[in-house]
Amino acid sequence: MIVFGRRVRMEQRLTTPSSLLVVVPVLSVLFALVVGGVFLALTGHPPIGTYLDLLDNGYTSFYGITDTLGLATPLVCTGLSAAFAFRMNLYSIGQEGQMYLGMIGGTWAGIVLADALPTAIAVPVVLCCGALSGAAWVALPALLRARLGTSEIVSTLLLNYVALNLVNYFIFGSTGFFRDPTTSFPQGRTVSENARLSPLSFFTDKVTNTYPTFVIAVVLAVSLFWLMKVSNYGYETTVYADSPNTARYAGMNSTWLQSSVLLISGALAGVGGAMYVVGPAGKVDPGLLQIGLGYAGIVVAALARYNFVAVILAAVLFAGLRTGGNALQASSDPVPIAIAVVLQGAVLLFALGGELFRRNKVTIVRVKQAVA
Amino acid sequence: MSQAGRAVAPALVARGITKRFPGVVANDSVNFDVARGEVHTLLGENGAGKSTLASVLCGLYRPEEGQLLRNGAEIRLNSPRDGLSQGIAMVHQHFRLVDRFTVAENVVLGHKSLSFVLDNAAIEERVASITQEFGLPLDPRAVVGELSAGERQRVEIVKALYQGAELLLLDEPTALLAPPEVEKLFITVRAMTHAGKSVVFVSHKLGEVVDISDRITVMRAGKVTGSVRRGDADVRRLAELMVGREINIVPRRAKSPTSDVLLSISQVHLEREGAEILTDINLEGRAGEIVGVSGVAGNGQRDLAEVVAGLRMPQRGNVTVCGVPTSRAGALGARRAGLAYVPEDRLGTGLAPSLSMVDNLVLTRKRGFIVDRKSALRESEGFIRQLEIKTPGPLTPTRKLSGGNAQKVLLARELFAVSGARVLIVCSPTRGLDVGAVEAVHALLDEARDAGKAILMISEDLDEVMTLADRVMVLYRGRITLEQAGIDADLDRIGRAMAGLAS
Structure with a gap:
């Protein structure tokens, strides 16, 4: 491409200077803010003031950051789920549906099993049931993928819609098990108190929206990171992801590797749904359907470049934009939530676009003469 | 001055060609020329820059420096299509044919002046006349997917000739051929040079090029190291030009009688x-x-x-x-x-390319729940010293190693590390x-x-x-x-x- 007698030239980098690993993401976020600022200015909002508000409401104020951590909790799980599958070149985008199933399975356990159990056991039982339900939801796509090579992208995506309708049916379409029998208003039946955790207060007397499940999510991310680094399972999946032929050569079982990775990925998303039950919801709550934390998990995984520890940071960053955006919408000079969504999109776009600069050296050269 | 007295300009001259890729200079001010009716061989080891030079000559690569003269006039090639319009065509080592098409359909594929409705009879007739003239036995109606490697190569050559090529670049043309097929190829090459066409023959196989070439130019590490004419070509001398030192090829056989x-x-x-x-x-x-x-x-x-x-x-x-x-x-x-097994495809089957030497060493051994990388690291360091493996370190991804060093890693694992x-x-x-x-x-x-x-x-x-x-x-x-x-x-x-x- 020649513009004003200059040509953009790209050369692959042999080595990436370590400074770029910091500079590129920071610049990506800055550029995203500039783009979002243009939208803000166009809609008549002062960009800088709005950003400061966003920062305050999303990250720096007490209620801002605690709301953000609360929202980030299931997001860490769906982010881990996506990262776990994507690292193996399995592009499961079923986190949304698996998370709903986690919520359903967790609620079932919370209603049926938790009454007889102390909280210290009931909560893990609920989380495990959520994980199993999430894994079960991906079992069919996993089997199809490993045995017949069916695209997991399509099968997991379609099951998201099935899961969504399942939740709607349980609450709005029927008066069955998950529906609260005490009221005619369509809402979910609450789980046993033993299966609930109370929010963290962070040594104050305030009631926050952050639950101890956030700590569980962080522990999950860190242990997953460590296990995949040192364990044989982590080693085999890494080999398989890098070169399926090498894995076959070494006698690894590709059917087992592919299906187990998808099942674990489903379980991680399911845990996210169950954490929603243990924490804020306490029931099958259609409100979860509105916020798209499953799909956002894919974005979080991409931002984190499939690094399990980085998923925590990306989830908090992403959740903060959402809580900050929500607060702006409710402020005296309401900024539409769409702006926050534009900002999320811009962050993702620039972060992924920044890869180009990390991998390539881009120079602009003057073109000496037109080519004969 | 009479027409005959003036020196006839060579069919193609390359002067001071320099082509760089990230991290390597593939061609370093290379001079090369080929006359009409001549077979000029580019000889060199893998990575010497022969294929790069051939790609520059046919317009696939644009060099950073240097110029090309076609029949004495300077030309600029921006694409293989430009090369073709100058009558220069390349037959690649890996064939670029559509398996489901017939020979004739492949030959006209991508040809500029095709009518909207193909005149198959006319095309097949022309293909048949080319195959006859240059000794390229082929059925124009055969489906390419059913042909042998040698026949496919003939399709590529016919395609180049159909498009009016006067100068053919053959990149490692004998790599996939059995000896009798090589002989057939040489007959075709002779037929082409008799018809006044020029052939640039790219090869790393010393033995066979001596027979076919009028001139042999040897390249090493991106530079021309020597050039000899037919008659002066001596296999030992050429080998030394290729490698840059004396070599001895002696058969190695079992020293002791075999047993169980x-x-x-x-x-x-x-x-x-x-x-x-x-x-x-x-x-x-x-x-x-x-x-x-x-x-x-x-x-x-x-x-x-x-x-x-x-x-x-x-x-x-x-x-x-x-x-x-x-x-x-x-x-x-x-x-x-x-059993130990060193597969043909070393990076991609024998080794996981993005993984380090250490991780590749543990590939074929028994691993517990936790992978023991410490002993593998020690072993890697030992192998690097003993086998003189050139690598920045045992943690470097194996794809960054040269073919020879990657093969040493693979052999080390399969020969020694597997107990x-x-x-x-x-x-x-x-x-x-x-x-x-x-x-x-x-x-x-x-x-x-x-x-x-x-x-x-x-x-x-x-x-x-x-x-x-x-x-x-x-x-x-x-x-x-x-x-x-x-x-x-x-x-x-x-x-x-x-x-x-x-x-």
Whole structure:
């Protein structure tokens, strides 16, 4: 491409200077803010003031950051789920549906099993049931993928819609098990108190929206990171992801590797749904359907470049934009939530676009003469 | 001055060509020319820059510096299409044909002046006349997917001639051909030069280029190291120009008599999708010998290796490794019985390319729940010293190593790191390696033989088989069609067997 007698030239980098690993993401976020600022200015909002508000409401104020951590909790799980599958070149985008199933399975356990159990056991039982339900939801796509090579992208995506309708049916379409029998208003039946955790207060007397499940999510991310680094399972999946032929050569079982990775990925998303039950919801709550934390998990995984520890940071960053955006919408000079969504999109776009600069050296050269 | 007195400008001159890729100078101010009716060979090891130069000459690459003169006039080539309009065409090592199309359809594919509705009869007639003129036996109506490698190459050549090529660049044209097919190719090359066309022959096979070339230009590390005319060409001198030092090629044979049978393959029969891949294979490998299996690519070599390695289950027949039957035991079972396997595709099958040497060393060993990388790291460092593996370190991804060094890593793992493996299968162990690395790999295999391993070496490189093997076999269409002792191996008979001609 020649513009004003200059040509953009790209050369692959042999080595990436370590400074770029910091500079590129920071610049990506800055550029995203500039783009979002243009939208803000166009809609008549002062960009800088709005950003400061966003920062305050999303990250720096007490209620801002605690709301953000609360929202980030299931997001860490769906982010881990996506990262776990994507690292193996399995592009499961079923986190949304698996998370709903986690919520359903967790609620079932919370209603049926938790009454007889102390909280210290009931909560893990609920989380495990959520994980199993999430894994079960991906079992069919996993089997199809490993045995017949069916695209997991399509099968997991379609099951998201099935899961969504399942939740709607349980609450709005029927008066069955998950529906609260005490009221005619369509809402979910609450789980046993033993299966609930109370929010963290962070040594104050305030009631926050952050639950101890956030700590569980962080522990999950860190242990997953460590296990995949040192364990044989982590080693085999890494080999398989890098070169399926090498894995076959070494006698690894590709059917087992592919299906187990998808099942674990489903379980991680399911845990996210169950954490929603243990924490804020306490029931099958259609409100979860509105916020798209499953799909956002894919974005979080991409931002984190499939690094399990980085998923925590990306989830908090992403959740903060959402809580900050929500607060702006409710402020005296309401900024539409769409702006926050534009900002999320811009962050993702620039972060992924920044890869180009990390991998390539881009120079602009003057073109000496037109080519004969 | 009369017309005849003026020196005729060469068909193509390249002056001071410099082409860089990230991290390497592939061509460093290279000068090259080819006259009308001449066969000019570019000789050099892999990575010497011959293919890069050929790509510059046909317009595929644009050099950073230098100029091209066609019949004395400067030209600029921005694409292979520009090259074609100057009558320059390249036949690539990897064919670029559509399998489902017929020969004639492939020939006209991408041709500029095609009518909307193809006049098949006229096209086929022209294709047939070209094939006749240049001795390229081909049926214009045959479907390309059913042709042999040699026939496909002819399609590529006909395609170039159909498009009006006056100067043909043949990139490693003999790589996939059996000896009789090479001879046919040479007849075509002669026919083309008689018709006043020029041929640039790119090759790293010393032996064969001496016969066909009018001139040979040797390249090494991106530079021209010498140029000789027909008659002055001396194989030893050319080899030294290629490698930059003196070399000695001496056959290596078993030093001690062979003993027990460690590998036995009996009546192995393999089918895939109804087609017979291997038929009635019988073979024995004894401790302390190298059995060489030779043949043109695609005659069942890879399948034979995979059957022995436990990666493919034969429909009938038995394989035993050190007395243990393994034909149904899978890859892990075969390894447990004492088998090591160096596949042809070293980066991508034998090694995981993005993983480090350390991670690749643990690939074929028993691993607990936690992978022990500490001992593998120590071992890596040992191998790097002993085998002189050139690498920034044991944690560098193996894809960053050169072919020879990657092969050393793979051989180190399969020869030494696998404890107790007494049977070794190696496939094309030196394919794509430079002469120095070939020497090192051959020395390692020779050492392993002396150490009492039974080695099955499957290789398309006949020279390699002749240099190393104690017994030579030829695989043709999934059958072993010839077996000879390495010392009395008769090249002519082997060549004929490779081509499927009855001996």
